[in-house]
Amino acid sequence: MALPDDQERSATEPGAPAPRPGRLTRIRGGLPRTGLAVVCGLLLGLAFPPFDLWPLSILGAAGLSLLVRGRTVRQGAWTGFAFGFPFFLLLLDWLRVIGTDAMIGLAALEALFVAAMGAGLALTSRLRAWPLWAACLWVAQEWARDRLPFGGFPWGRLAFANTGSPFTPLAALGGAPLVTFAVALCGALLAWASLRVRGPLRARRMPRAAAFAGVGAVATVLAGYAVPVPTAADDTVKVALVQGNVAQPGMDFLGRPMMVLNNHAAATERLAADVKAGKVPRPDAVIWPENSSDLNPFLDPAAYARINQAVQAIGVPTLVGALIDGPDNQHVQNEGIVWDPNTGPGASYTKQHPVPFGEYVPFRAELSTVITRLQRIARDFYPGTHSGVMQLGPARIGDVICFEVAYDEIVRDTVNQGGRVIVVQTNNATYALTGQPEQQLAMSRLRAVEHGRAVLIAATSGISAVVAPDGTVLQHTKELTAAELSATVPLRDGKTVADRVGAAPEWALAVAGLLACGAALLGGVRRRRSGGIPDGTPAESESLTPVAP
Template sequence: MALPFQAERSEPRPVTVPAPSGRAARAAAKVRAGLPRTGLAVLAGLLLALAFPPFDLWPLSLVGVAALSLLTLGRTARQAAWTGFAFGLPFFLLLLSWLRVVGWDATIGLSVVEALFLAALGAGLALTSRLPGWPLWAACLWVTQEWARDRLPLGGFPWGRLAFANTATPFTPLAALGGAPLVTFAVALAGALLGWAALRLRGPRRAPKAAALAALGAVATLLAGYVVPVPTAAADTVKVAVIQGNVPNPGMDFLGRPMMVLNNHAAATEKLAADIKAGKAEKPDIVIWPENSSDLDPFSDPLAYRRIDDAVKAIGVPTLVGTLVDGPDEQHVQNEGIVWDPKTGPGASYTKQHPVPFGEYVPFRDQLMKVITRLQRVARDFYPGDHNGVMQLGPARIGDVICFEVAYDEIVRDTVDKGARVLVVQTNNATYAKTGQPEQQLAMSRLRAVEHGRAVLIAATSGISAVIAPDGTVQQRTEELTAAELSATVPLRDGTTVADEVGAAPEWTLAVGGLLACGAAVLIGRRRGTRPLAAGTPAERGSLDQVVP
C-alpha cells in the first residue's frame, strides 16, 4: 500500500506521431516513384556529354537522344520538364567542366541556366509524343532548343549542340546541305527512331516489324551523309605559316609579365625567318598569329609596335596579328585581328563582334561588382565590333573569326557570304589549357570547314593550332602548351555550298516545326477532352512503365 504522500507510479505513455496528411503522403510517394526515372535521366545526360570532345564517343549522342525521348514519353509536361532538367544539368556540368579554372560556381551557374532549356525540351517532347510520327517532331524540338539557346540570354551560348559531337562522323557531310542545324536534326531523328524501335520490342503490343523499320530509318539517317558531296576543289592556293608562341603560365594569369607573350610569338616568327634564310624552310605567303599574341596595344605602346614590326619585317610577308587595342573610350578595350604589312605596317582590322559575357565584359557591372568581387578582374569591358572579318591578307581574302565566335552560325556564315576564301580562327585558350575546351573548339572548326567548303586555319597562343581541309580533315595540329609552327599550302575557294545558299532557312524551318508540333499536340488534347498536358498513347505508356516507373 502506498503511503499517503507517495504518488503512484505509472507506465510512460507512448508517443504517437501524427500520420502525414494525404497530400504530403501522395507527394512523398510521387518523389519516390520518380527517383528511378530521374536517376536514368542523370545517367543519360552524362552519356551524352561523353559524346563530345575530349571523349569523342559520338554514338552516345544517339543513346542520349533515345533515352530522353523514352524517359519523357507518357509524362505530363511538368514531369517531363523535371526529367529534362535532370538530364541537362549533369550533361552541362561535365561538358563545361573546363570552366572550373574560373570557379566551380561559374560552372554550376552556367550549367543551371543551360539546363533550363533542356527542361523546356523535355516538356515539348512529352507533348509531341502524342502525335503520329513523334520521332520527327522530337528531332525538330532539338533544333528548337538549340535555336533558343544559341541566342538567349545575353547573346546565347551554343556549346553542347548535337552537331558539335558529330564533326567527324557519318552525319558530318550534312553540314554542307543545311549547316549545324541539319546535323543536329539528323542525329536527333536517328536517336529518336532508335528509341521508338526499342519501345516496340517490349510490352504487351510488341511489333518487331515496326521496330525493324524504325531501326532501318535510323540507319538510313546515319548513312545519308555519305551521299552528300562536300566541295573541296579550288583553282588557287596559298602558303601559310601558323605561329603558336605559347604562354608563360596556363590558367587565369597566362600573360605573365608584360611583353612575354608578344616576345614568344615574335621570336618564333624570327626563328622561322632565319630557317627560311638558311634554306631549312619554305617561305610562306602569309603568317597567322593567334588572338592576344600581343598582350599590349601596339598603337599606345611604342615598344610593342616596334617588336611586332621587326618580326613582320623579318619574315617579309603580311601577318595577321591578334592584339588588344584600347578604346573607343577609357572604359573599353577591343579584341582585334590586324593585317600587318612588312612595308606599310598595320592596315585593315577586325574587332570581335561577340564578346563573352562575364569573361570579356560584365553585364550589369555596377550592380554585380558589389556582390561578386571576382568580376573586378575584368577591369574593362570589350567593345564589340560592327563588321565581319573579311580582309585581304597578302594574296588571300580571309574570313577572320575570334575564339568563341566559331560556335555562332551567323558570324562564320557572314564572312563566307562576303567573299572569304579561307577561314581563320584566332584563339587564346591558355586559360583552359588541358581542360578539354581546346578540343571542343577544334571540333567546331572542323564542322565549319565542311559547312562552308573552306579550309580553316586555327592559330592558338598555347594550343590547339591546326590546319583543317575543306572536308573537315585535320591535316596538321599542335600539342598544347608548346611553342610550334605549322606550314601548309591550303586551297582558296570561291564556290559555295548548299548551306551557304540556304543560310538560316533550315534552322528556322525545323525550329518553327517543333513549336507548331507542340501547339498541335495541345489542341488535339483539348478536342479529345483529355488533359492538355498528357502525352503518349496508353500502349506506349504501358510499355515504358514496365521498365521505368
C-alpha cells in the first residue's frame, strides 16, 4: 500500500527520525536489560550480611549506572525497580518469619525509592561529571528511605554493606551518608571507565579518560585509609553483657510468663557466682537486653522481686529492658531502666522510634479489619521524647534500642549529649538464625567508627557483642545460647568530625543530586524548544556509545 506523500518523504528523506518501535517490540528489547538489573540487584544483596561480600556493593552500583545510562526517565525508573525489588527481597528475607506478604510488600515499597533514583540516574547520565551526580542521588535515595513513610526504614544503605571495608573510616568524617557516597562514586567511575574502554575511539583522549576514571575509583577506595579513627580512651569501664536466651525463636519467643526474665536473672546469678569464685573480674555495670523482663515489673510484684534479686546478687547497677505501661490503656513503652542494687529502678530511656506494623499499627481501625494478623499487636508502643543518655555506674552511656541503631540522628544525639559508650539493647529472637542479627551487628560496627565509641550490644538470644571504637568485634556470642560477656571498654569524651557536622553532608549531597536532576530536565526542555531533539526521541547521548567528556 502506498504511503501518503508526507509519510513517504518522512520515511525516506535523509535525517528523518526513524519510526518509533511498537510497544511489544520495546518490551522485548528491554527484557535483557531488566534481567541484568535483577542480577545486579542480587549482587548488591550479597554484599550485605550474612554474605558479607562488600566488593559486590561497588559492582552493583556500577551495574545500575551502566543499565540506566542514556535511557529515558521511564526506562530508568523501571530498571531501578527491577534492580531494587530483588535486592530488598534478598536483604529482607528474614521477614518471612512475619509473613511472605510482609516481606514482598516492604521490598516493593523500598524498591519504589530505587525506581525514583533510577529515573534520576537516567536523567543525570546526560550531564558532564555524571558519576558525581549518580553518587549524590544514591545519598538522596537513602535520605528519603530513612524518613518516609512513617519515619522511614533505612535498611539496605550501601554504608551498611561496608562496615569492615576500606570505605568504613570515612564514617568518622561524614557518617553513613559519606560512606554510601564513596561506594556509589567508585561504582559510577568504574562504569564510566568501562564505557570508554569498550566504546569506539572517536576521540584520542578517551583512553586517558578511562584511565582517569579508573584512578579515581581506586583513589576513592583508598581514601578511607587516610582518615584517622580516634580510639584513645579517656577512661575505661568493666562491663558484663547478659544474654539469657529464649524458649524458641519466632513470633512466640516469649514462652510462658516470666520465662525470659528468669533466664536473664539466672544468667546474672551465674555471673555473680563466677565473680565470687574469681573466674571473671567484678564488673562496674551489667547490661540486659531489650525485653529481658517479659512482665512489667512496676505492676507485677514477682517480676520486680526477681529483677531485684538478680541485681543484688551481682551488686552493681544493671540496665534492664522491659515493657512499661504507657500514658493510656492503648499504649506501652519500650524502656531501658537503670536498676541499682540498693535503691532499685531509677533513670530510664524510652525507645523513640517504634517500628510501624511491628510495634504500632498506623491506621489501626481501618487496617486491622483487613489484615487480621495486625490484631496480634494489641497495644501500640508510645515513643520516647529524649535521648538514652544515662548514668550506669561509673559510665555515662548512650542507650539505643534495637532498630534505632539504623537511624543516624538517634545514635548521634546520644553521643553529642554526653554518651561515652554506645549501648544497643536488642531483642532479635523473632528473627534468630535468619541473617537479621548479623545485619544489625554490622550497623553497630559502623556506628562505632562514626562516633569513635565502643558499642555494647546486649541481645536476648544473640548476637551480643563488644565492638571497639575502630569497628573491630572483640567478643560476640552465638545465637540461641545463654551466655555472658565480660570486657573492659574505653570511655571517650572526644567527638568525631561526623558528630560535629551532623546531617550537613547528607543534606548537601542529596540536594546536589536533586539539583543535577533539575539541571538535566531544564537542559532537555531547552534542547526540545530549540529543535535539537524531537519530542519523544532519545538524545544522542542516551545510547551506550560513550561521548567525549
